[in-house]
Amino acid sequence: MTDLFDPCELNGLKLQNRIALSPVTRTRADMEGRVGELQAIYYAQRASAGLLITEATAVVPEGRGGAFTPGLWDDSHVAPWKEVTDAVHAKGGLIFCQLWHAGRLSHSSLHPERAAPVAPSAMQQEGLVFADGGFKPYDMARALELDEIAGVIANFRSAAERAKAAGFDGVELHGAHSYLIDAFVRDMTNKRTDRYGGSIENRARLMVEILTALVEVWGGERVMVRLAPIGHAYNAWDSNPEPLFTYIVEQLNALGVGWLDLVEGDTGISREAEPSFDLSKLRKLFKGVTVANNMYDRDMALQARADNTADMVAFGRAFIGNPDLVERLKLDAPIVDADRKTYYGGGAKGYIDFPTLAES
Numbered sequence: 001m002t003d004l005f006d007p008c009e010l011n012g013l014k015l016q017n018r019i020a021l022s023p024v025t026r027t028r029a030d031m032e033g034r035v036g037e038l039q040a041i042y043y044a045q046r047a048s049a050g051l052l053i054t055e056a057t058a059v060v061p062e063g064r065g066g067a068f069t070p071g072l073w074d075d076s077h078v079a080p081w082k083e084v085t086d087a088v089h090a091k092g093g094l095i096f097c098q099l100w101h102a103g104r105l106s107h108s109s110l111h112p113e114r115a116a117p118v119a120p121s122a123m124q125q126e127g128l129v130f131a132d133g134g135f136k137p138y139d140m141a142r143a144l145e146l147d148e149i150a151g152v153i154a155n156f157r158s159a160a161e162r163a164k165a166a167g168f169d170g171v172e173l174h175g176a177h178s179y180l181i182d183a184f185v186r187d188m189t190n191k192r193t194d195r196y197g198g199s200i201e202n203r204a205r206l207m208v209e210i211l212t213a214l215v216e217v218w219g220g221e222r223v224m225v226r227l228a229p230i231g232h233a234y235n236a237w238d239s240n241p242e243p244l245f246t247y248i249v250e251q252l253n254a255l256g257v258g259w260l261d262l263v264e265g266d267t268g269i270s271r272e273a274e275p276s277f278d279l280s281k282l283r284k285l286f287k288g289v290t291v292a293n294n295m296y297d298r299d300m301a302l303q304a305r306a307d308n309t310a311d312m313v314a315f316g317r318a319f320i321g322n323p324d325l326v327e328r329l330k331l332d333a334p335i336v337d338a339d340r341k342t343y344y345g346g347g348a349k350g351y352i353d354f355p356t357l358a359e360s
């Protein structure tokens with residue numbers, strides 16, 4: 001007996017079940033950040049999930065963490081996304097848009113004026129980024145000036161308004177994986193000495209101010225935030241994550257943010273990470289709906305509901321090769337492992353060509 005597959009009402013939304021599509025970048029938009037028919041098909045194929053969360057969608061061109069990632073920085077992005085949301089709604093699904101600013105993890109070739117990426121503090125990420133023209137070393141990012149920060153918040157607000165016009169059911173702030181917002185939050189990437197750096201309260205300020213704007217546009221019941229408190233994706237690091245993320249969750253409660261998408265451990269790598277703390281404390285503290293993610297399988301998802309450690313469970317990679325993942329989990333049917341080579345880039349192959357159980 002489980003309620004994982006049962007319809008439910010959460011924050012006033014009627015969900016088909018408690019399984020979510022975790023945000024998964026697939027880099028099949030055009031170089032202007034526009035989605036199209038491919039994405040409409042892809043998301044509609046997965047609409048039997050209780051809730052779909054889109055791939056990271058940039059609020060400014062220089063917020064893209066790679067070429068061919070989508071955006072919502074321009075009014076011309078609205079109509080193509082509307083085709084996606086219409087296709088999902090026609091299948092009875094619900095879809096939130098993950099709003100993204102990649103910060104130092106972007107690349108100058110994706111910036112309209114080829115300017116350096118921005119960050120809380122000047123810093124250069126090691127490794128390569130999928131830039132315009134192929135993989136390139138990360139640029140040295142420059143620190144945002146204090147008087148530029150209001151503009152970043154305004155960019156998120158405008159993108160949230162466009163998400164509304166595009167027919168989404170809500171928005172998720174990407175507050176994880178060392179992208180701009182997470183980089184502000186953590187003490188290894190934020191060395192500022194103004195009111196956006198130093199104390200926990202200061203480091204969390206940008207996230208809180210952006211969420212305030214999102215709640216003003218959408219109402220708290222339609223706003224989600226993704227956090228990876230003990231994750232180290234792209235070298236994310238904080239010396240003392242427990243008080244930091246406890247403070248952030250207290251702020252979410254104060255703002256009335258309705259949903260918390262919690263990545264448990266290191267995204268896609270491990271459920272354990274150091275420095276660690278008991279993430280269930282955050283779940284208990286948070287007043288809204290929690291979505292748990294990271295390396296869940298069927299048994300773990302059933303257990304999460306049996307123990308009520310999360311209201312929903314989000315699957316990322318398993319949804320790539322299994323558009324009907326919910327049905328497969330329900331029947332305990334085989335889960336197809338998609339070819340990692342088709343995770344990013346390309347076209348229909350490895351994207352919309354996975355058969356459902358019935359078709360196969």
Ligand SMILES: Cc1cc2nc3c(=O)[nH]c(=O)nc-3n(C[C@H](O)[C@H](O)[C@H](O)COP(=O)(O)O)c2cc1C
Nearest residue numbers: 022023024025055056267268294295315316317343
């Ligand atoms: C190809 C790929 C792209 C991803 N893109 C995003 C993204 O755009 N935003 C995000 O928050 N997480 C992203 N993630 C992380 C996933 O949402 C998820 O946290 C991770 O895959 C672990 O969940 P899983 O074990 O169910 O796959 C991505 C993961 C993969 C494999």
